[in-house]
Amino acid sequence: MFTINENYLKLPGSYLFSNIAKKVNAYQSENPEAQILRLGIGDVTQPLAPAIIEALHKAVDEMANAETFHGYAPDLGYEFLRSAIAKNDYKDRGCDIAADEIFVSDGAKCDSGNIQEIFGLDNKIAVCDPVYPVYVDTNVMAGRSGEYNPNTQNFDGMIYMPCLEENDFVPEFPKENPDIIYLCFPNNPTGATITKAQLQEWVDYAKRIGAVIIYDAAYEAYITEEEIPHSIYECEGARECAIELHSFSKNAGFTGVRLGYTVVPKDLKCGDVQLHSLWARRHGTKYNGAPYIVQRAGEAVYSDAGKAQLKEQVAYYMQNAKVIYEGLKNAGYSVSGGVNAPYIWLKTPDKMTSWEFFDKLLHEANVVGTPGSGFGAHGEGYFRLSAFGSHENTIKAVERITKM
């Protein structure tokens, strides 16, 4: 008689964004006339940039002819894309990352969920609290946790590193030594950043205790300040202790196009075993490459025209971030984030819980945000608003919230 993976049953309720979608759909069907404004899930709203559209059409045409048709892609991704990434995201920033240390994928969500597979089940996991739920849930599914404790809202056996106002939402080293540390800066959900000096301390710490850092850089395109690192490989020694995840979803609007990449430096080893070879094995065995047309679209992100157009697109969203940040601040809300990140993290008023504030916002302002408690116990009493709406809707949403 077959058995199921019992670890799945440890997960309370369903995935955060699915829950939100259900609540919103229920409200919308009861109130069909309500014009709901969505500042919840981090989905983009601006169309793909012209340079990307052009690259997609061109690649589609290639697929229409036997001479230029492309079947299975190379395991790691096409050389043209990996070279563009290595040059633009690393070499030009003074980071020592080679094209063959880059693994192209269909997005950072998959990679951040799958990367734990190459590690033993006995590793102690440390995550920020609040945190992007995928890091936690995928380790629970694999069996790297005990049961869920409804009182602490934590899983037994995992290390939670509180990110609070007091520490500017940058975690301190945990009391117990972890083996695998997930960090994401600019942070989802808090919008907080880490300085290069602070990140260097984390790299030194990881090397000292023999831990791996899984560094999620999905939001690096939103960095506006000088001293904030775009990559963990700007820090000395990171090649020996860090894996970095990248997305094209937020810098290029690829949430519905699906493209990302992961960097596993060849210097990152456990004894004699390169993690690079393990991840290559996983990629070769369980994955079959991102679509050719999508990889060509990714290449266009690094073209001169693409870069210029996407700089404008990011600026468009950051203008929204400013509208939300300043609008709510002026209305008396306690807000952070929004300067180097497309997320604004606000304290719920009147000691409401995150979900109470979610319901209030949905029902009274017809605005959808993301409850901070969905990201962990220390997210309780906080709320995430995203800058990925249109200008018009963002202004309207801030007006509705401040009038509420």
Add this chain to the structure above:
Amino acid sequence: MFTINENYLKLPGSYLFSNIAKKVNAYQSENPEAQILRLGIGDVTQPLAPAIIEALHKAVDEMANAETFHGYAPDLGYEFLRSAIAKNDYKDRGCDIAADEIFVSDGAKCDSGNIQEIFGLDNKIAVCDPVYPVYVDTNVMAGRSGEYNPNTQNFDGMIYMPCLEENDFVPEFPKENPDIIYLCFPNNPTGATITKAQLQEWVDYAKRIGAVIIYDAAYEAYITEEEIPHSIYECEGARECAIELHSFSKNAGFTGVRLGYTVVPKDLKCGDVQLHSLWARRHGTKYNGAPYIVQRAGEAVYSDAGKAQLKEQVAYYMQNAKVIYEGLKNAGYSVSGGVNAPYIWLKTPDKMTSWEFFDKLLHEANVVGTPGSGFGAHGEGYFRLSAFGSHENTIKAVERITKM
């Protein structure tokens, strides 16, 4: 100190098709003038059908406007695609499968590798021998096997079901009861088929012993004979014991486009737990949907124009299968498959090993095939040729082999 997933180290050498690529690349760089014909990896060569190209262009244009732009896709896939699948692949064939039992993905390789995650690590796995390596390797990676035994070329703790000439390459029930049974018909690599009556016996057997069948139907579009089932759900009771995997790679040439789907019927349960809800949880947590433009391309596969064009495309490849099958048979080779499948399975001459024959073919005929032993111990002494080349190259390859 972090640890790695030691199960990865059990896997001998690297993935079959990566190995082949390395050998071919090495030969090509030493012999740059050699015109190598590839009948190895099951990659298609014909361009995408016009109806699919049209759908892709149209969807790309939608992504260029804010009003028609599409961000994150629904977890299970777009309704328009799931409905088309439910109607065409199931309802029209008399199978009772609903649209919300279909999970759209980026391909059957990923799904066939990932599906094991929702099961416990204590399940006993049964696979055909020879077999598509992904089923075995992904279970080894998860820890459902002992060590690799170089003498038997088997992993300890797994059940191998020999597929031989004597049983027409259809396995018999194993002596020891398995918990999870992988079946693939029309078969990769042997090209063998199973009749509906035979498949019904497997369904009855699985229900009797409490096992799940993971049925890989990636090649169903190549079925030409009446009594061969296109889906396991043509069998009575399959809703309670079977998961089915589908690919768009072979019926529509999507190897470089990436689209597939998996069916998990809601009647398939372990106690009270629906496997459907576990797979939904995995999909929602670790996956972010196939690209919108690709799902629109998938929809076009089921349009009238798409159907007509793809019927021709499949016929084109099956003409190749006939050329290979008859050419080699007339030259005295012992061949099977090729009638309801795009693969021809041949016995190596003169008791050569599969890799010896691979090298001979590469060096003397400049033809690439796939060594049968790469698919398991009982594939030793066999060789797979694929019908996915062009007519011209297929004819040329058969000429070169028969002259050899």
